Each structure stands twice: as structure tokens, then as C-alpha cells.
Amino acid sequence: MELTVTDLSIARGGLPVLTGVSLRLGPGRALVLRGPNGIGKTTLLRTIAGLQPPLSGSIGLPPEDIAYAGHADGIKPTLSVTENLRFWARIFGTGDIAPALGAMDLVALAERPAQSLSAGQKRRLGLARLLVTGRRFWLLDEPTVSLDVASVALFAGAVRAHLAQGGAALMATHIDLGIAEAEVLDLTAFRAASAAPAPGGFDEAFA
């Protein structure tokens, strides 16, 4: 089972941002998306996650295999770390949250309410959620934001362990995670050309 994206065009706010994106991601592989701000990394990840429809092209992977982690972690401040994590484990129908707590070094914080966590600790909790989804393809949008050096290493270790178990990760990040298996895809080449509108026609207003 691999993730195949074929000739994908995506739009943000009704305007095409990327066209002709094709990529393949097999088990055990990681792919890092690079490109300047506004190129459409988040939009691409959300499209692959099935949160928004593509303009054209196809995505060959059932959404049931995908775990998406966006900018926001979906953490409830009044619930404890364990409660937050256990909720997602139950939603995804997986049982044990202990390995995830361990992997993200959250054991000592397990009973703390999430509102008392620092930004980096919250981020770690958000990433621990990926581990309890039990899904193989991780879509990660800037996963290392607000993580310190030690936590980045922790996260890189978790990704590597996931790849070793036959998982795969597609991530948008600027930091070199030191994951040897990771390939890099620069999205600048796929930037949509902003063609001048044809005079007199109205069709292109509805691209």
C-alpha cells in the first residue's frame, strides 16, 4: 500500500496555487515538503487528508489510512494529558495510550491538565495523538513548531520508529530532522502560473 498523488492541482481561496503535483510515498519512507511561505504546503496536506477537494488530479489512498496533524493540536485545556489522549485513542478505536505517553516523554505530565502545559509540551501531546491513531500515513504540518532541540530529537526518533514499523510520513517542515530515509520535494516547481485573464470572457472568474 502506498500513497500516490497524480497530477494534483489545488486552490486556496478559489485561486490555484499548485498544479501538476505528483508524488509517491511507500511504506518505510518519509517525504519532506519544502517551499517558501504561501506556496501551498498546508493546502496540499489538507487536500491529501481529504479535508478539501482538489481542483483536478487524483489521490490514491483511502482516507482511513491517514492521520493528519495540522497547526492546531485539538487539545482541550480542561482535560488532563491522559484524558486528551485517551479520547483520541477511543475515537480511533485503539486501546493503549502508555506507549505514546512514553515515546513523547509525557509520563511525568500525564495527570496535569493540558492548560498548564507549555507550548512545546502541548505540541508533544499533539504529536503523541498521532501514535494512538494507529494509522500508517502521517501527514504533518510544521510538526516541530515550538519544540526545543531535545523534543525535536524525540520527535525524529518517533518518526523513525514509525517508519521502521512500515509507516510513512509526509511532512512540511523547515528543520532538518536528521532522518536518513527522508527525501525532499521542493514545491516551488509546481507553483501555479498566474495567467492574465482573457479579455471579454467571464469563465476564468470561476476557475
Place this chain on the structure above:
Amino acid sequence: MTALLLRDLTLALRAGGGFGLSLAFFLIVTILVPFGVGPEGGTLGRIAPGILWVGALLACLLSLDRIFALDHEDGTLDLLATAPIPLETVTATKALAHWLTTGLPLTLAAPVLGVLLNLPVPGFFWLTLSLALGTPALSMIGAFGAALTVGLKRGGLLLSLLVLPLYIPTLIFGADCVRRGVEGLPTATPFLMLVGITLGSIAILPFAAAAAIRVNLR
């Protein structure tokens, strides 16, 4: 689904505002009415069914924007949309959680407030029954309205504008059920219509609400 329901209930309990605010609002509206219309028992008793239904409806309206707004802000809705449970189940469950934290307490409080408004004795049974069967429709319709306005910055006022017209049939049949109960008239027609609206809302609106949320997440 159970997990989501339990989480929403826990959140409502911990945040404190969930149960309390709507109930307090209901209480205040009911207390204000005699100051406005005068203390005469006959008048109060005659308008009590309508006042209690309108009060419960407005109290319900107050908490609607919380159904999806918080989950949208912190990204939970994105994650739920990619989770293995269908979004239709999510919207129905969240409406149920809203009813358990708002509609149900309002239903239980209504008879007590009925005493304050001099509601005639046969009215208590019908008031409780009609609210118990009608408030689920209010929660479900409200969840639909909340789903429509979830991405908006100042969605609260717009939400009221969208939802209140949709509440009209529920209010008419609900209040009329109590009024007929008080006057000893047959209540079958408004009662069955009220149940019909509730069942219809529960059957159709989770799909409409889920569609609206999908559009808003794009």
C-alpha cells in the same frame, strides 16, 4: 460516539458555564415577566405556557455557538473530520451533548418556574412532557445553525437570526400543547406534530450539519 459524548459532557462540567448559564438565564427571564405584566395570577397563569416555552427557547439559543466554535478554534474539528467516525455521527452526538447539558436541565427546571408563574395544575404534566420532547429539536436545529456559522468571527448574532425562524414551528406546537393541556382540550394534534418535528430534525439535520461543516473546513 460514546467517547465524544462523554468528552463533551466532561468539558461542559469542568467549564462550569455549560449547565449554569442557560438555567440562570431561564430563571431571570421568568422572574422578569411578572414585573412586566403585573402580579395578577390569572393573567400570569394564562400566559405561563408561552412564556416558559419562549424562555426555554432563548436559554437554549444562548449556548448554541459553543457547540462547534471551540472545537473549530483548537483544530479538533479538523481531526474529527479525518477520524474513523462519520461527521454525521459527530454532529448528532454533539447535538445530543448540547441537549443533555441544556435542554434536559431546562425541562427539569421548567415546572419549578411554572409555580412562579401560577401555571394551572394540569399544565405541569404537559409542560414537562412537551419540553422533554421538543427541546431535542431545538438542540438539533441549533447544531445545524452552529455548523453553518462555525467559521465566522462574529457568528453569534447571525446564528440567532438563522435559527430563530427555524424554531417557530417547534415553539407553536410546544406551547400550544401546554395551553390545550391547561384548558382541558385534546392535545393529540400539537403533541404529535411536536414529536414529528423532533424526529424529523434528528433524522435529517445531522446530514445537513455535517455537510455545512465539511464546507466550512475547506
Place this chain on the structure above:
Amino acid sequence: MSIWEYANPKKFMQTSAWALPWVTGLAVVTLVAGLIWGFFFTPDDFRMGSTVKIIYIHVPAAIMATGTWFMMLAASLVWLIRRHHVSVLAAKAAAPIGTTMTLIGLFTGAIWGQPMWGTWWAWDPRLTAFLILFLFYLGYIALWEAIEDPDTAADLTSVLCLVGSVFAVISRYAVLFWNQGLHQGSSLSLDQEEHVADVYAWPLWVSIIGFGLLFVSLVLIRTRTEIRKRRLRALEARERMA
């Protein structure tokens, strides 16, 4: 040639530019003819006197008020199923017209009701139903205004229109049940005994056709404006990107 070709914005702009003067001209002629015939060349009613003549505005406006909502419902369905932008923009364009027609119906009704029933307003089922319809129009327009992204707004307002239609029908019956009214029966009907006399009916039909044409003309103008606004939006966005 299929009707869906008119869903192409360019084709729609061409065709509507050609049709607009004709429709507008015909609307003006029919309206003027219907109203003058109705106002000056029909006898006063033996009970209602000359106040009966407001019927030539009141009834067509009321018919247009409900008709507009049905048109919006159809256009919303077309958008949701076939994703034709012109369709949903026509629904958006029609909403304020429907709102105005509803208001005209309500106001002329009040003016007529005062001498007839002795009150400006009564919670009569028909009046109440139109008031509720007015609220539905307001909500629909407000939702359009509130949402930035045009496609998101189109989808959400269409869903609201669909759900709103169901609840509007339920409200209509709820209101009938809630209060039997003092409004007279239908002014025009083909199968009932109770309707207005022929001497009033003919100019009334002409007025209704005039209002219908006026509606078509206004919807065309407003839809053209909406399409141009969308085009402007796209052009501006492209400017910013370049």
C-alpha cells in the same frame, strides 16, 4: 442545444444582454397597462369601495414573494447538484427582490387591512406566514454577506435554503393550526367558487404577468452585477498574485 449552456457565465452574459431590454420593456408596458386598467377602469367594490384597487399591487407582490423563494430553492438545488455558478448567483440576486416583494405585500396588506378589518396588523395565518418568510429572507441574505469565500457562501446558503424551505412549509401549517384567520380566501383560483369577479380578475392577471416580468428583469440585472463582481474579485486576486 442544451439549457445548461446558459449556465456558462459568458453565454449567460451574452444572452442576458440581448434579452434584458426586451424583458424590461415588456415588463414596463404590462405593468403600466395592468395598473392603469385596474386603478381607473374598474368599478369600486360595493363593500370595499376603492380600497379594493390595492389588490393590483398586493396580490402580485405576494405571489412574487413566495415565487421568489421557490426560484431560489430550485437555483440552490441546481448549484448543489451541478455546480453552475450562474445558478447560485441568480439565487443570491433574487433574495433582496423577494424580500422587497414580501415587504410590499405586508405594507399594502396593512394599508388595505386598516379600513377593512379596522386594524393595521393581525396575527392572521397569511400575514404571519409572510412575516416568517421575511425572516427567512433576512437570514439567507445575512449568511451571504457574512461569508468571505464565495464558493463557501454559495454552498452554505444553498443548504440553508433547502433546510429553510422544509421549515417554512412546516411553519405555514403550524401557523394555520395556531390561528384561523380573517384574511379572505385566494383572490384567484381556477376551481373554486370564491374568488374575485371577472371584472377585477383580468387586470389582476395582467398585473401579475407584469410583476413576473419585472422580477425576471431585475434578477437578470442583479445576476449580471454578481457575475461582474465575481470577475472583478478574480482579477484583483490575480493582480495581487502577480
